Amino acid sequence: MPAKRSAASQSLRAAQMYYLQDLTMDAIARELRTSRSTVSRLLSAARESGLVQIQIRSPQDSAPELERALRSRFRVDVHVVPVLDTLNEAEVLERVCIQAARLISPLVDSSAVIGVAWGSTVSTLSRHLTRKITHGSTIVQLNGAGNTQTTGITYASEIMRRFGNAYEAKVEQFPVPAFFDHAETKTLMWDERSVRRILDLQARMTMAIFGVGSIDADIPSHVYSGGYLDETDLDSLSAGNVVGDVATVFFRANGSSDGIAMNLRSSGPDLDVLRTVRRRVCVVSGASKISGLRGALAAGLATDLILDETTARILVDPDTAGAAEFSTAEHRDYSS
Template structure:
């Protein structure tokens, strides 16, 4: 039990330290004791409830979610964006802004950056700041051609991001998905396509989106998937896709004809990229995100607070 004098000293030391900004050494000099004595007094003050420390800021909740998800899934970093009260388009824009800022700050020692395709990555590119990164080369890691929704395709995103960065880029002159495995094999063995795919395998960092093929699917919207395909994917246990490659509930790439018609990196090749940043929002993608994290495809996850909350609770 602390006596009155001990408590008084603790309060005095705590006020100097927490309110007046004194260092522990300055307080020790004032009271003619050693610095470890002051450190011990401050620790005891916390244990005894004389001092309570809490962070009063709206980001405190998102930081908690980030730490819990990093621990739960063994991720290097999680960034949770607060989108409460935002309309869907604004939420996506907010996520794009955060992702753009994160990627821009993560480019030290990065010589090549891989990019997939989709509406979330479009937000990242649209929100990306203009800067000079002429030492960086951008590589599409999945095919991207067609006359519809061109702005979502990887080649277009590569080009637009390269313009924002003042960087160079490659083009993968092939659709994301072709009609047959035979056609895919002929295309990927052609010199130009093989070269860009090899560049993709060797990028230092990649940014990818994550899809749920059954809900708000860009692949269905563009016309790569029809009702029959979706029924077939469901039967095969598919829960999500990265770069148009489908995986099951434990994150394994499924043995399905559609996976053999995609021109792009395999999931195993994506997993081997040193740093993969997944940008995804919407709790309807919850099962897809969990499976991708179990599959070990991402090192960094950028998502919205509602999705993060559900990932923590699941």
């Protein structure tokens, strides 16, 4: 631990000299009595750990305007990630998650209880997390991952492990099915002390991090592509006018979730519980998730929203959706 603190202290000192005092790397090397290459490594470490965050604002950048519009309309803190229309969905996802990882790190405090919902977006996000030393923090899995084909432990635990390693936090997994076969089984399981312990921990969350699941996404949400739902389940969701989910809890376009039968079998947190969490960070990539995102915002599930520029434009002005879809299709035809 002392070695880590020493390295972090050196990185911070080098960053302050370079970015705040305008010293050259040669001058910093002389003052720290080290080599120029070591200073370069210290500055890289400062950026990777989140000690330094670089913001670039172009006069032609539309992101600030979009952020103001979305902040005013949905009452959330918004970060729009600028992306080119020529990028495919996978490339946009990577760009969004890289920036999201750097934005989330400063929000993480010691003694925090951070709920994490597994999924395609959060899995990608977890690979780009920047290290930050915290003390007494806990990462808790928000929903079970088991289904009829797999326990889901390998998939979900890897995501939780990355979060735990990034913030030096304790990890609490939730080894239950994503969906129970019967609502009665869930009710009985929720009375078990081992499960109750995780539920009580979730109730004490200070932060939640999640994506928005959507059956129509170009990069399918893991809950829809990983064998968690059969045809009967999908028909039930369609009949209930479901547009998306957060942590395997479903909702409609107007944000309502009452009367959706699948939620009675879901291991995810009740949306009323989620809404009590002080900081709720929603990361979304891809215009094909727009319906689910609108539903999540209508439900008041997010306090912070990180999304790509194309999706932000459509959220502000739905009339731009057609042009965005044409551009994406054109790019796909070219790519194929």
